[in-house]
Amino acid sequence: MSKARILVVDDEASARNGLVKLLTQEEYVVDAAADGKEGLEIILEKAPDLVVTDLKMPVMGGMDLLARVKEQAPAIPVIMVTALGDVSSAVLAMRAGAADYLSKPIDFGALLVTIERSLERRELAAEAENLRRQLRQRDQEGLEGLLGTSPAMNKVYRMARQVAPSRATVLITGESGTGKGELARAIHTLSPRAKAPFVALHCAALAESLLESELFGHERGSFTGADKRRTGRFEQAHNGTLFLDEIGEIPQPTQVKLLRVLQERTFERVGGNEPVHVDVRLLAATNKDLAAEVREGRFREDLYYRLHVVHVEMPPLRLRGNDVAMLADHFLRKFARENHKRVDGFAEAARAKLVGHRWSGNVRELENAVERAVVLAEGNRIEEDDLPFDGTPIAQGPVRIPGATMAEIEKYAILSTLEAANGSTARAADILDISVRTIQYRLHEYGVVLPRARSS
The missing domain is CATH 3.40.50.2300 (Response regulator)
Structure with a gap:
């Protein structure tokens, strides 16, 4: 050492x-x-x-x-x-x-x-x-399947705990890989329906005809190959929770039928006339802007408002600060155990590379990166070269104006200036006309660790 x-x-x-x-x-x-x-x-x-x-x-x-x-x-x-x-x-x-x-x-x-x-x-x-931090994290994490203590995630936890006891429909939005499915399962686990089924369906993976059969089931003989009655996801989730992932991909004819179920809690199986009554709590997720889809005529406005009773947005990983390091440590322990390898942690340069990366694929990308690093690591810690991506500038891409919050603009200004100043907090503070302490506080808040300068 x-x-x-x-x-x-x-x-x-x-x-x-x-x-x-x-x-x-x-x-x-x-x-x-x-x-x-x-x-x-x-x-x-x-x-x-x-x-x-x-x-x-x-x-x-x-x-x-x-x-x-x-x-x-x-x-x-x-x-x-x-x-x-x-x-x-x-x-x-x-x-x-x-x-x-x-x-x-x-x-x-x-x-x-x-x-x-x-x-x-x-x-x-x-x-x-x-x-003390671990004890605070244990108290704050509190939702099964989700990790993180950033302000953005604590806001998600509060919303989940508030909405879980109700039967209100929840629309979960966010980029791919942010953990929308994990949040849906956590809401179910916290709800009075926790002992009833949690049924999930990825709507983008099925053609329109198959999607209706998956949702509502079908009667025997209703189409070629339907040799027996099939129970759909709504029936399977009776008294429990149905989670529809990528709901923005549902075609409009199916949207009409889904709207009816939400309004009347009744539907018919494909090829059938007998009404089926269900008691299902619906959770839906999408990485699309459904309001924009409504304006473009691709998504029904009445269905949108039925889904948008409660809206929870999962934050992208790049805005979750120190959660990157926490998640990376979690995945390292998981994959080291699964691969029967002793990998104790990340080298300082590797950790700096992790927290400085943009993570366009979010938690899913981070998980895959850490798994690969654990598998390929030759020593007892993850080195910088074990991580399967190039180092990215700490500024993490330009902001959109208009469209960005003041916090996002400030973050971009600080990180861009640090990059131009070769990581010197003193020079960046002088350029921005703010104190070094302010920059250090913001870096801690963003979860950005500047690589320590090497001695000559």
Whole structure:
């Protein structure tokens, strides 16, 4: 396992170079700066694991640097180096958030112990926060078959829980691969019909004549090959839930019959005259804009409003922030178990590649990518080259104006500027005239991880 990255900040070249040499011999990755301002730039670029800084320096001293670190990267421990006997400054530094302090001249053995102790405390704090995050996720996930804690998904969960107890028809929209079918099953599971059948039909997979038979069933002899009566999906779902996927593909003659079932809860089998009464809760999904289909005359307006009692939109994966990493970890564990392989996680570059990808195929594409990576991985973690797609620009494509929200425009502006600035948050902040902290907060919100710069 690689050693931590340490930043040494000291205006005395001999002291600075001596620490760099000694820490490098201990196999730490070491960066150096001559004052607090230069050190802060390195912190924003390379995100060290720990900072060792002198107290008295020109341009920006140690106390000012400590304050900026606590403001912009509070998880990074700072060890303050003070003059011998300067107890008051050491106390002020500890009160201001320093992890520890040492007096000059530095005892290198004591420094190593202090560094290891500070790094251990940081690791424990990170583990505790990870545990708290997992507990929050367990509380928030709550819907069978769906993962994610992003604001977009929490909105979906709230809607699902609100609508599940009713018998209202739900129209689920969203791009292909976003999990519309999983949401439909979750709504059924949360409903009073949970113990009754959940029946699904992919409407785009069948020709018109076969689709009617699948939906409503048929009588014996109603067409060539109909050698016996067949029960349709509506009858199969009696007292339960029927999920019609890609409902925008249903031809208009079938739309008329479907509308009647929703209005009267009655239909006839193909080739029959006997009415069949059913109690079915209908859930429907589509990746089409049904309102536009109505305007173009391809979808019945009355059926559209029957389906559109409650509307839930599944967000695309690119707008779900940190859910990408969570889903990737879930799929990795799943496919490692299925393939009897030990794959412990993703290399940092691979994880950055995952969260920076556009995922036009959404969760389904991510699942396929992780499965392939697990199968082909030669080591015990997924490397960047194991992922079956090229790295994509972090900006993830232009926004549509008009048509984009202010949040989408802001995201595009930030990510495009970062791309132009070669990932430098400091330069991007200067170009956009916003703070580095704002950019870092937005990146966390988007789930974008910038690759850590390599030491020279």
